[in-house]
Amino acid sequence: MKRMLSVLLVFAMLLLSGACGRTTENTDTPASDSAPAQGTAEITAPETEAPETEARLLPDIPDKTYSGQAFRFLSRPVNNPVVRYYSEIAVDEMNGEAMNDATYERTQRLEEKWEIDIISDTEESVGSAYTNSYTAGEQNWDVVVPGFVDVINLMQGGYTANIHDIPYIDLSKPWWDGAVAESMEIGRQLYAVIGSTNTWTDSHTYGVTFNKDLAKDYQVDPYNMVRESKWTLDNMYSIAQNVTTDLDGNGEWDHHDRYGISGTTYGFNLHMISSGIFLYSKDEDGFPQLNITEEFYNAAEKICSIMTSGNYLKATDLTGKVDDIWDKGLRDNFRWGGSLFLVNGIEEIIIFRDLDTDIGLLPLPKYTETQDRFYHPFSTYWASVMIIPRNSETTEFTGAMLEAMNADAYYSTSQTYYDVILAGKAMRDPDSVEMLNIIRSSRIMDMELVYNFLGMSGIYEKVLANKSSDILASSIESAKKVAQKGIERLIKKYQ
Structure with a gap:
């Protein structure tokens, strides 16, 4: 208990320090970057006394009440045992599960303070439900919370309001992901935003889960490598080469052998x-x-070499060898100690919480030691974002209440989410908490990952299949004309 309390205290201080403002597909299967795992993610957060912290920031919004006005949301339903096992928006009652109860308490605070009624509607296809409502001239929701894939179509279709035109939303505040917002801007216009409410997006920010026991066996300390700016692709690969072993000695490489790195082709x-x-x-x-x-071609050549070297187990390498190349392939391989580093979403920390093996969390490696910062993308399949309907007639109310909601979430549900990770068996050391803080503060949206103008995911898969980057330049050259037209069409929509 004392050990867990000390970890939580370290986490709280890191979270509320100056670095805590979150300054951030095509996979082997549509959801293979985080396929549902067995069991549930229900974890009850430990009860601890809150540490002394700096003064709480408050939203700069009018001090008024709204006489029971409905604050209406549309989002995806709760139906995934790993990530979507709780509502980001609102719940009707407490059930003893940490995230559910934190969301309930946040809802109660907001409703009582501002005299509003938070309504949370859900649809499997948020994009379709919203566009049908919009084209019918209806105004059924104040805020829509779709997956990132839906957001692109909604933005380009002209269904979303410019966030910069919405009163009271202050993207400089720590409850908004300012770096992602900046990278999402087109012509200085912004049509979607990620805030502290969006903990599903937090789950599916990418990182590296690693086997600490194996790291000790091979006498490597990746935590210090991160701190000393030595956590690079080259150094990660050098470690991987020493770890990879044909354990059964049969000359056939599969999930029964040991690898330095594992992941998907999306890596x-x-x-x-x-x-x-x-x-x-x-x-x-x-x-x-x-x-x-x-420099892009040089980096791509290096990554291709690493991922096809035999030291990097990819899910597609297990096709035909296991029924489920992700959970029964890569995850089971990691579970028994078959890989040192697993590259995927940080929700793996929750999935592996029951392992007896000691595991930790790392950021994605830099390209070189001179790289000035880390960069962390998030899953465009699973991430949730918030948009405001373009036809909204209540932008002052919506802006004020969305600012209030995310300001509260920054200190409540967002922190509870990370406490849940800490409370799980997987993350048991302050070092991983430090790494988590690095990942959270370096998230970014990549334009190609979202718009796919060049079709790079497909090109990368071809490169890996050919085990050579020789076709990369010609493939990109062939795609440039179509990509340029796509960019021009996008720009016209924003001019």
Whole structure:
């Protein structure tokens, strides 16, 4: 108990320090980057006394009440045992589960303080439900919370309001992901935003889960490598080479052998983004333009070499060898100690909470030691974001209450979410908490990951299948014309 309390105290101080303002697909299967695992994620947060912290920030909104006005949300339903096992928006009653109860208490505080009625509607297809309502001239919701894939269609279809035009939403406050907002802007217009309410997005920010027992066996300390800016692709690969072993000696590599690194083919995208090398830049007006550099090709060649070296077990390598290449393949391999590093969403920490093996969390590696910061993408399949309908006639009310809700979430449900991770058996050390803080504060949205102008996910898969980056330049050159037209169409929608 004392050990857990000390971890929680360290976490709280890190979370509320100056670094705590969150300054951030195509996979082997549509949801393979976080396929549902066995069991549930219900964990009750431990009861601890709150540590002394700096003064609580308050939203800069009018001090008024709204006489029971409905604050209406549309979001996806709760139906996933790992991530979507609780509502981000509102629940009707407490049930003893940490996230559910924190959401309930937040709802009660907001409703009582502002005299509002928070209504949470759900639909499997949020995008379709919202567009049908919008085109019918209806105004059924104040805030819509779809998955990121839906958001792109809604933004380009003209269904969403410019967040910069909404009163009281202050993206400089720590309860908004300002870095993601900046990267999402097109022509200095912003049509979706991620706040502290969006803990589903937090779950599916990418990182590296690692086997601490194996790390000790091979005498490596990745935590200090991160602190000393030595956590790079080259150094990660060097460690992986020493770990990879044909354990059964049969010369056939499968999930029964040991690997330095494991993940999916989508890892190519992740390593490119975490290298801080992007395919697009923005012109002086804030509009995107292709910017493919020699450095990009050099990084892609290195990543291809690492991922096809035999030291990086990919889910597709197990096709035909196991029924479920993700859970029965990669995850089971990690469970028994078959890989040192697993590259995927940080929700793996929850999934592996019952392991007897000691595991920890790391950021995605940098490209070089001179890289000035980390970069962490999030799943475009699972992430949740918030939009405000373009036809809204209550933007002052919506802006004020959305600001209030995320300000409260910053100190309540968002912190509870990370306490849940800490309370699970997996994250048991202050070092992992420190790494988690790095990941949270370095999230970013990559334009190609979202808009897929060049079709890079498909190109990367071809590169991996060919085990050579030789086709990369020609594939990109062939895609440039279509990509440029796509960019031009996007710009026209925002001019």
